Amino acid sequence: MIPAAFDYHRPASLDEAVGLLTRHGDQAKVLSGGMSLLPMMKLRLASFAHLVDIGRVPGLEYIKEDGGFLKIGAMTRQAALERSDLVKGKCPILADAVPLIADPLVRNRGTVGGNVANGDPGNDQPAIMLALGATFVARGPKGERSIAANQFYKGLYSTALAPNEILTEVRIPVPPARSGGAYAKLKRKTGDFAVAAAAVQLTLNTSGAVERCGIALTNAGLTPVETADAAKFLVGRKPDDKAIAEAAKMAAAKSSPSADRRGSVEYKKEMARVLTARALKKALERAGGK
């Protein structure tokens, strides 16, 4: 299968890339790792007259800790995240998730920027970024702006990015002491999207009650689903089994998956509940709460 014809552009700088996007408007699409975009174009589910490849724009591939944030450049490959000791040490939830994305060959090409900016509710990192309270940095013709992950996802493949904006960095607040995060994903096989998956990131106070909590679900609706009610329910409580079960139930109630070959709506909602409980338990354990 071959994509419909298009023009390929390889800008050498972000400004040049933004200029190309501005010139070609919604006829243009940013090409990052291409692991979602190229299959979509080959299947003729998407077509663009212009692809703007940011793969050679310098300075978009890094993982660093800076000013209380874990900063990840948009072109950072999933394989680099997988091998990063900084990610393992500071952000176990991300370390959990990366090996579950696609397969190792796809992770050699696929990027974190593509995963979060694509707007596919089946991608794993959007829910994780919601749970972490991450921010996305975007560059457009007027310069740079930050967009909170929970303001970013507008609909299926639709995000807060303007057609001439490029997501350049993911900023994750480095979790403070007594924090834990976990990602629990159910999938049928390597390379498949999640039947359901839950991301949890929490922080405990000195008495063991939940101080901050983020919970979000993958493949549970048209966008990644942040389940703020469930998270709020846990804040101020000591998360015992009963509280965890209740929060998991509340999270699952917020999911609105559609039936497909991966299962019925009822099954997926039930799996969202089970996986939320598992992720909560693991996150709690990592926070030193159990």
Place this chain on the structure above:
Amino acid sequence: MAKHKISVTINGAAREAEVESRLLLVHLIREVFGMTGTHVGCDTSHCGACTVVLDGNPVKSCTVLAVQADGAKITTVEGLEQGGKLHPVQEGFTEKHGLQCGFCTPGMLMTTSALLERNKNPSEQEIREAISGNLCRCTGYVNIVKAVQYAAEKMR
């Protein structure tokens, strides 16, 4: 639609081509360069039959544009044998019966040769994870794992 002049180093040889934007790397290799050892399997980035090593990393060449590989170093299955001597993974697949129909084999060889560059002594689990993006419908993977273990030992 403009064509792009690209140059790559494939199996150590510098090659140039003028390509359409939409030409896929696997078609550059097979149809433009005439090297048909790299197979097209599912053509949807699932099966890994088209795996080649691009700047040191195994990737699915059905899901990379040829123009994206401009300037890159590519190794295909044809580049594994050196001076008439099989690469240890090729020898391993032969010795341990790591293939039946052989369709997935070029991709398996590229993924596992790249694995052994990075990890001289992979565990069975690490081998299985490394090849989890390469599908084999014949062997059940048991002999493929043995073949890689054979190669790892040979390379140490």
